[in-house]
Each structure stands twice: as structure tokens, then as C-alpha cells.
Amino acid sequence: EFFLVHARKVLASLKEAEDLVARLRKVETGRLALGMLTTAKYFLPHLLAEFLREHPGVDVSLVEGNREQLIERVQRNEVDLAVMGRAPGELEARAEVIGPHPLGIVAPPGHRLASAEEVLPERLAAEPFVIRESGSGGRSAMEGFFREAHFRPPILMQMSSNETIKQAVMAGMGLAFLSLHTVADELERGSLRLLRVSGLPLQRHWHVVHRRARVLSPVAESLRYFL
Numbered sequence: 001e002f003f004l005v006h007a008r009k010v011l012a013s014l015k016e017a018e019d020l021v022a023r024l025r026k027v028e029t030g031r032l033a034l035g036m037l038t039t040a041k042y043f044l045p046h047l048l049a050e051f052l053r054e055h056p057g058v059d060v061s062l063v064e065g066n067r068e069q070l071i072e073r074v075q076r077n078e079v080d081l082a083v084m085g086r087a088p089g090e091l092e093a094r095a096e097v098i099g100p101h102p103l104g105i106v107a108p109p110g111h112r113l114a115s116a117e118e119v120l121p122e123r124l125a126a127e128p129f130v131i132r133e134s135g136s137g138g139r140s141a142m143e144g145f146f147r148e149a150h151f152r153p154p155i156l157m158q159m160s161s162n163e164t165i166k167q168a169v170m171a172g173m174g175l176a177f178l179s180l181h182t183v184a185d186e187l188e189r190g191s192l193r194l195l196r197v198s199g200l201p202l203q204r205h206w207h208v209v210h211r212r213a214r215v216l217s218p219v220a221e222s223l224r225y226f227l
Contacts, residue, residue, distance in 0.1 A: 012077040019217035029057030032219045035070045035082035036062065037137060039162060040206070042181045044083055051226050058219050066160075068135035074211055080220040082209045083227070085137040095207040098227045102180045103141050104201035106192045108172050114193040121149035121198060128156035128174035130165050138162075141202055142177035149199075166192065 022030045036044050041064065052058060063079055070082045075091050087095035105124070107114050113123065132139040146152050156174045159165050162182045169176045170191055180201060186192040194201075208227045210216060216224065 031059045033061045033079040035079035037084045039179045066136040092212045095209045097205045099206045101204040102201040105195045119197045130168045130174045133160045
């Protein structure tokens with residue numbers, strides 16, 4: 001563990017040296033490590049593909065994780081940039097808004113609340129929920145919403161995958177509080193229904209984040225600006 005701390009510092013220093021050389025040469029080629037929240041996989045690869053068409057000389061490594069994992073990787077200089085929801089207050093970082101991030105509650109089509117014109121939050125008090133793991137941004141947003149409503153619904157099951165949660169909801173196991181980016185296709189097909197809950201959807205934002213102390217390479221600056 002002691003050696004690992006120094007190894008990480010050495011690798012980070014080598015990467016900074018490469019970035020400095022690239023900056024001096026004023027080229028937009030090189031390697032880029034991009035961290036993303038698991039939920040961002042529903043839109044970020046499409047943006048990244050467009051960026052790479054404009055910058056064919058760039059080699060991108062895409063790292064996926066939950067909020068806590070991404071913050072740790074940014075802090076350790078393991079990623080150049082990270083795309084996440086809530087801006088991290090845990091470290092000295094620059095966070096810029098790149099787009100909206102709505103979150104809401106979904107149910108199977110046959111659920112008794114699926115056709116209701118309006119669902120008051122207290123009507124959810126007895127409804128079982130399938131939720132994300134601790135440390136995820138969606139879990140934090142859900143807990144904040146129910147904390148403001150002064151109750152906590154029963155938790156049926158905890159899962160680390162949005163895809164598994166969607167399948168559980170479609171199977172009728174319970175409700176889920178999810179990013180609406182993750183359920184766009186299911187809502188369009190009718191295999192899931194968005195509940196009209198008062199105060200929802202929550203309107204959050206996506207951010208692109210990097211450490212303030214880190215000098216970004218030309219490639220990372222280009223991607224930051226592009227996003």
C-alpha cells in the first residue's frame with residue numbers, strides 16, 4: 001500500500017509531462033482518460049463518437065463508476081476529466097454544467113398509480129422501491145427527495161445496475177427512482193410509465209469536472225470545450 005501511493009504519484013507525473021510536451025507542440029493527439037457516471041453511458045458515448053470523428057488522433061480510455069468512485073479517481077489524477085451529476089464539493093475541482101439531468105419515479109404499466117393524473121409524495125410511503133447502491137448520485141437524489149417529503153418508503157432490494165433495476169420494475173417488483181436518461185427507450189415503448197409525482201421530475205445538471213490544480217492537455221481542453 002505504501003509503494004502504491006508512490007507509484008500513483010509517478011504515473012501522474014509522467015502523464016503531466018506527456019501533457020506538457022503535447023501542449024508545447026500544440027497538437028491535438030495523445031491519450032485521454034475520461035471518467036463517467038454509470039448513468040452517463042446513455043448519452044456520453046454518442047457525444048464522444050462525434051468528438052473522435054473530429055479528432056481521429058486521440059486515444060480515449062473510458063472509465064465507468066459511481067459518484068464516490070469518480071471523485072476518488074479525479075482526486076488521484078487517474079482521469080483527466082469526469083462527467084458526473086452533482087458537482088463535487090469534496091475536493092478542489094472545476095465543475096461546468098454541460099446539460100440537464102432530470103430524475104423521476106417509474107413504475108410498470110399496470111401499476112395502480114401509473115394512470116393517476118397526480119401522485120402526492122405521501123402516497124408512495126407504502127410502495128416498495130428497488131434502489132441503487134450507496135454512493136451513487138441517483139441514490140442521493142432519491143434520499144434527498146424523500147427526506148424533504150418527511151418519509152422513507154420501504155426498500156425491497158438494492159442493485160448496482162440501472163439495467164437490472166429497470167428489469168425488476170418491469171417485472172412488477174416495485175418502483176424505482178431513476179435518471180430519465182436511463183429509461184427514455186422504455187418510456188417511449190410503454191414498458192415503463194413515469195409517475196406524475198408532485199415535485200418531480202427533479203431537475204439536476206450534468207457537469208464536466210477536473211481538478212483545479214491539474215493543467216489539462218490540449219486534448220482534454222478540446223473535449224471539455226466540446227462537451
